[in-house]
Amino acid sequence: MPGSRDGGLILNLNLLPGGTAKGAWRLDDRDPAWFVSHRHYVEAAQLAERGLFQAVFLADTPAWDDAYWHHPWRALTPFIALTTIAAHTDRIGLIGTASTSYNDPYNLARQVASLDLVSDGRAAWNFVVTAGDRPARNFSQPHAHPKDERYARAEEFVDAVLTLWEAWEPDPIAGDRATGDYLRPGVIRPAAFTGAQIQVAGEPLVPPSPQGRPLLVQAGASERGIALAARTADAVYTHQTDLDDAVAYRNLLRDKAARAGRDPDTLKVLPGFFVVVGDTEEAARERKRRLDEATPDAVRLSFFARQLGIPVSEFHIDRPLPFDLIATAEISRSAASELDGLLDAAARDNLTVRQVLALRRNGTQHVSVIGTPEQVADTITAWYLAGAADGFNLHVASSPGVLADFVEHVVPLLQAQGVFHDGYQGSTLREHYGLAPHRLGAGARLLSR
Template sequence: MAPSQSRPGRQLTLNLFIYPGGHHEAGWRYPGSTPERLLDISFYQDLARSAEAAKLDAVFFADGPAQVDNIRYASRFRIEPLTWLSAIAATTTHIGLIGTASTTYYEPYNLARLYASLDHLSGGRAGWNIVTTAVPQASGNFGLAETPSHAERYARAAEFVDVVTKLWDSWEDGALIADPASGEFADDAKIHPIEHVGRHFRVKGALNTPRSPQGRPVYVQAGSSDDGRSFAARYAEAIFTAHQTLDSAQAFYADIKRQAEGLGRNPDHVKILPGISPYIGSTQAEAQHLFEAFNDLIQPEYSLTQLKQITGVDFSGHPLNAAVPLDAFANVGPAKQVASRFQLVVDIVRREQPTLRQLIDRLAGARGHYVVVGTPEKIADEIQLWFEGGAADGFNVMPPWFRGGFDLFASEVVPILRKRGLFRHDYTGKTLREHYGLPRPESLYATRARASA
């Protein structure tokens, strides 16, 4: 199969990643931000409507089932995404709605009902961001003595997705009849108990919700470890990832597409979407000044806690103006060393030999995602380079602050991409699958019935 980036007429996928306070760790402090509205649903509804007006594919909410450290200095709380997205669905018509839910701390039946309900509520715009949750603070909230190992979390996740898929497919298309004349409400021959018995789950089924408009909500995944890549190549239809260089992004892109194709999947149906955080100015100097203004608001105590969480290394006694020693990462435990963000930081230190202050400035902008500082044309150039260079099918847009950071991107960068023929002028469908160019899957039970006929 030809590389997917060579297809004529290929269009960018663009999501708005909504993060409380903005993606710069001090974004909530920047003049023009509105931290007083962070729990106001109308603020997020307005953002989603603006993303829809710009014809973006989806809005995305991250989540984690724990209060993480150092909330004293940053907007580090979490809003439960499905509740919030349901409210957003009521005030929008086309924009996709992607929310995070953990396979480690949910049960498959409950999660399947929640996302099927969101897909019905929104007319087919739901996406599930599948995570396994590594943060140690979460385990105590669910009665566990410790966080399950990396391998155990991924083994559970694979079975979890298999169960959820069966549940979403347990009502075939056409099972719901609702015919007053005949008195027949449902064709129960097309509703299937899944009778799943596995290592982690025993689920009888069927789901008590009819098949949703997309057949199944879109499967999204965020993880770049070896286990994460294998999981994504098998299940994901969109992958959120973090890269600092074009070379790294190209290698990841090629690896995922190759693995997906080796599993019998169409690689064009696996969207690779790195994060990009743009600092936009009318000139390069203005954009650089904007970036520096954000970094002037950094609280180093918070930044060093974040760096320790990513790498396992405590730099609190290290002078900010001294170079970060590469050998500081040599004795970190194997669990950290297999994590993609740990490797990303090590690569920055090896490649750029930054001072500690330069390193925390670099990570403060978007937690290791790609930060671009420049004019709208420069931002568009970088997006086009990665898109046409086999590094991305699109991007998760991560504004440093809200609303201003997104308003600049929508008003200044999107029109350039549109003029270059890289992004849509209008929606051509209503579902998230249609925006992403993904097929609507047939129920696996219908497929089996046809095969045995």
């Protein structure tokens, strides 16, 4: 039956090297080095563009993980990789991650604006707050700052970046050969931001792109993260697995955006969506089983330890979990929602780490479908029409394998159901998301707290 909401479903592709299944590379005949190269990202982005995805998304972790000995990792900095993708694609949006904890607002604003300009208005910045001592040691700090300090810096950082982007007026270049004026008078003004941790005073170097300024994306699930997203973000990544919970969460974000003086429709809510597709449900589950078996326990353990915020060295595969450390760990809200039941079962049954990993083999922090194209499309459509999401950040189990099948078999079903577009209606990411062109200078409202 035809859907509604005017075919405005948003699909982002999460660019995970080889796919979500960390052992997927072992089942691919190509040179394993392919999966840490820019060529792999370009291949995935071109497939996603063929499927009319609105954007690709590249996360980042500014520290080594011991699991990288066993699977491909995001070796390239996001904005280098995305600039390469921009040169090999025409329409698809480009969302890159950078931490507010270990960057400088002026340099970061310039990097993102540069990507936005060279891609003709397709860029977005996913801002994150980085926890953990391991990244801190890469930036001249022995320990990560306390969470409250990190979020205080993030709030100032985002406002400073917006101040820099908003310093321009539209269409700044006069190019008047008679007078020698290259810029129109008054089109740029000094950006002045003063906070407790961050101070910026100077003119930004990169003029605006056709979409005005890059989009802001955020994934914070804490109270402060939600408040910051409601005030500044154009899109929010979320971690719901239950439809009713997702409806409530989206309504919460939209309500907070309205309280911040924004039109709620300008904030797009994009839960993660994990998918393995097959001709039959049995074939999809067999595909998932083979991908799971290709992923070593060491990789699964590393990810589990990272979710808990505990060094992997504190886990012993045939002993119970270190509950004394878990009790004081800084676990993100999104991870806690997935892990609560698992940790309860581990404590109740005195499970070893090996047994816990076996239990969560099919676990995910996101809504997931392991099944036929029809099952995948029906789930996406149901969530979208129920108001649980404006779209999804897609996590495919393997790339290009599962991704290619999604593009070939699931996208046409979404189009037939009337929830997904059948062609790009514009050229900028803002247009892809159904957002009005950004009016430079309007950001002054967002910067007030």
